[in-house]
Amino acid sequence: MFGIKADWSLDVYERYFTLDDYATGDVRWCSGCGDFAILNTVHRVLRDAQIEPEKSVAVSGIGCSSRMPHYMGTYGFHGLHGRALPVANGIKSRRPDLDVWVATGDGDCFSIGAGPWLHALHLNMDMVILVFDNGIYGLTKKQTSPTTNQGTKTNTHPKGAILPPLNPLTITLGITNISFVAQVVDWNPPLLYETVKAAHEHRGTSFVRILQRCPVFSEEFTKPLQENPDKFTLLEHEDGITIDDNIKRLFHNVVEHDPKDWLAAMKYARDIENIPLGILFKDPDAIVYEDHSSQGLGTTNEQKVAAINAAFDKFSI
């Protein structure tokens, strides 16, 4: 005769996530590509925050950087060109509990995705936008992008890019309700980690422009910067990122900058001779749109039908 133990319980053990829990797939970027450093940093930030992989979503558009969701052991959405941000905003509207990351590039975000970019910044939903900016269309093999340096020879401008590059920082800072703007390079892992971590901890849309190495198609975009750290101004502040002495030693230009100071942020963003690194601007009080767009999520189907009928009744004659 079989007996049934009535006092059993399902033990739920506390879970601890390692880097392997956030990584997946066979990473297929070129050797020496800066995307590896960014991907590893995101894995580390997630591991250190112990975000459940099933509570995180990576969203992308099209481009080399947009392969990132394939390399995340989380949910992912590899979307259409320039349309990562509307997808991310939609996810956040319906599932504000999820941890949303957007991987996009300079072509994907600043060109075909420019409209969604501006509106996503305005909405200020709680997510991290990482722009892998290598100043070129890499996936389609070297066309001029909005951030290509003037004079760079590309397949679309074989005699050199005609226009000076668009400045993503000043544009971003110009959007109403902006709440977090940072810039960093992919080749300084501690600085990259601290910046991405701060972006992740901020509640609102954290826009992080990452100057990214593409040794195959745009080495000239980052090589002069790698070779001369004096081209950078490192921004530090107790409300910004923690910069330890080992990082600071690499930079000769380190300035105190309060990220609440929008005017000073704009001044640094405009200075293309002394490229700012760190957090330019942070406003924890900006309106987070999902606080409004996610209202009524628990509404039952019956309640929805009743609400629709009530709305129709307003027009009955």
Ligand code: SF4
């Ligand atoms: Fe990276 Fe450039 Fe290769 Fe794309 S083409 S994977 S950006 S090195």
